[in-house]
Amino acid sequence: MTVPALISEVDSTWLKAQQRGRCGPVRHFPVHLGLHYTGRQRRYHARGATSLRLTHKQLLVSTAPLARFGRQFHLHAHRLFRPAFHVLLSDGDEGLKRLRQTHFPQTPGVLDRWHIAQAVLAFTGPNQAEFRRLMRSLWAADSQAALRALSQSSLRLQRPQEFHALFGYLQANRQGIDAWRQLPRRLRTGRGRTPPAIKSGSGALEKNIEVEINRRFKRQGRSWQPERAERLLQLKRLLAQPRPWDRWWRSQPRFTLKPHPP
């Protein structure tokens, strides 16, 4: 499908691993989520309604290692869409950055602004004036100015550890901060009541993490084995698509399987 823009968001979350008779620390394993969509449209046409729907939404969830997940995510996008412009949104995680470099080398990677704000908030604490001063250049997608503003911060000597953490974060994610300005203006600004196709945050994926993972997998006392969680995840994804779900139950299995797989 040829589309003017394709927005991909990728993120990871952690599930508690099942350990029978545990004596050491609690272990966790990652679940990776990837979301492709081509824009946003208003869900309701009533005046004042703010609810939006993602167009051509495709979600991929897996407990597979990040390298394998990245490959699947890339192939998924390639198989379904022929975009004129492609952008990838993620937080500043090292693994996700590597995923972008390996599988989406030509795609600009935008850093999610909510995560930037959280990193700045960890440094400034309750000092709102300082928070606003630092965020001003970040909202303008100017990492150089942000680093300069940070170096002039009055909190630098009071909170050296937090300062170094934020400095490292901004330094490591400069490309992601500046990438916002590389996006075509028509994609990042809405017209009238039409919402923009691209937003500066990965909120769409964060909500999907909440709905797909947290509500089922992270309730009180729940722990999982990765392969069992993966099976349930795939069934959940299938159930979310009514036609493939019906087709799946009508189809004859192509492979034989043990009645109780481990």
Next chain:
Amino acid sequence: MEATRAAGCQLYVEAFRALREDWLAWRRDRFTAQRWRTLQWLTPFGVVALPVRVVRQKASGRYFTLSQVLFRSKATRLLSPTVEQAACAAATEQNYRPAARTLSRSIGTRLGPWLVWACVQFHGARRLLELQKAPPPPRPPHDRARPDQ
């Protein structure tokens, strides 16, 4: 309601018997019919005593029931495919225990959470296998252009 359930059960039994007779009629050169047995199955109409035919393979002399041949895609011996589908749908929404409780209420017979668990694991593994064995999509153009591949 009871009459509908009874009619549904009867329909299940007759359809199953006809299916087995037909299957055997087509393979009479390879299998011989031995005897009828019954299998307690949980269906959306309640528990049904399904007629199961024990057959013997002429070539190897081995005995087996037709369920082993016809229902390889099933996770459990007890549940019908329709109930297994309902179990998977219920268990993806909540935990296994409430899912089993919901199903038990709709079927009218007590159903253990382990059966629901078995359904989810079996069909989830089947789905994963299908996804893994599916033919891969064509490679992206810039992948082919890489010198190291």
